[in-house]
Amino acid sequence: xxxxxxxxxxxxxxxxxxxxxxxxxxxxxxxxxxxxxxxxxxxxxxxxxxxxxxxxxxxxxxxxxxxxxxxxxxxxxxxxxxxxxxxxxxxxxxxxxxxxxxxxxxxxxxxxx
Amino acid sequence: xxxxxxxxxxxxxxxxxxxxxxxxxxxxxxxxxxxxxxxxxxxxxxxxxxxxxxxxxxxxxxxxxxxxxxxxxxxxxxxxxxxxxxxxxxxxxxxxxxxxxxxxxxxxxxxxxxxxxxxx
Numbered sequence: 557x558x559x560x561x562x563x564x565x566x567x568x569x570x571x572x573x574x575x576x577x578x579x580x581x582x583x584x585x586x587x588x589x590x591x592x593x594x595x596x597x598x599x600x601x602x603x604x605x606x607x608x609x610x611x612x613x614x615x616x617x618x619x620x621x622x623x624x625x626x627x628x629x630x631x632x633x634x635x636x637x638x639x640x641x642x643x644x645x646x647x648x649x650x651x652x653x654x655x656x657x658x659x660x661x662x663x664x665x666x667x668x669x
Numbered sequence: 670x671x672x673x674x675x676x677x678x679x680x681x682x683x684x685x686x687x688x689x690x691x692x693x694x695x696x697x698x699x700x701x702x703x704x705x706x707x708x709x710x711x712x713x714x715x716x717x718x719x720x721x722x723x724x725x726x727x728x729x730x731x732x733x734x735x736x737x738x739x740x741x742x743x744x745x746x747x748x749x750x751x752x753x754x755x756x757x758x759x760x761x762x763x764x765x766x767x768x769x770x771x772x773x774x775x776x777x778x779x780x781x782x783x784x785x786x787x788x789x
Contacts, residue, residue, distance in 0.1 A: 592780075597760075597783070597785065598782055598783065599673075599675075599762055599780040599781050599782040599783045600713075600762070600764075600780040601780070602777070602779075605777070646712065646713070656703070656715060656718065657703075657715075657778060659712045659713050660712060661711065661712045662710075662711070662712050664710070
């Protein structure tokens, strides 16, 4: 079965600190991996995606993520967090080009000034 | 980039009434649209997959007669919550998939801003 695990429900960091949000997936083949961000009362915005090739992918707003097949992980990172990054972050994967998305439970990020 | 709109953005209705939510792809054609439901502080739960011109495919546990989905054109899908009750109150999000084709295509989904439904 396909699934996505985000082990951290809530993370708090200080503005300017580095950030890493964890994501693990369960899927036999190479998945299509995504990170989305959701601000309160809003829809989802795509931060970045991994399809194939370079395992370190760059996204918008200074985010990056690294696909590690050996660990079945796709962790999201940002070297210096801004207060505006406070939001809910969802990791998702898809098993094929036309398959449905499987979402993790989400990680709520709080940024202290 | 591709834009997906939803209307209304929020709605309050009385118990027993029906509510229709529209999902539109504004600048692209979407053969497939998805409807999600999100409870507070929880992830998105896929309710159904809607393909233009055919019946929607519902996820297990989602009542077809309760949540009517119509995808009559390549740019519009509607979700009707029939005989709404307070337990139907939720945040409903749609997404539309760009069907650009090709094995290497991401066939990315673009999400609407969501509709907050409150049933009194």
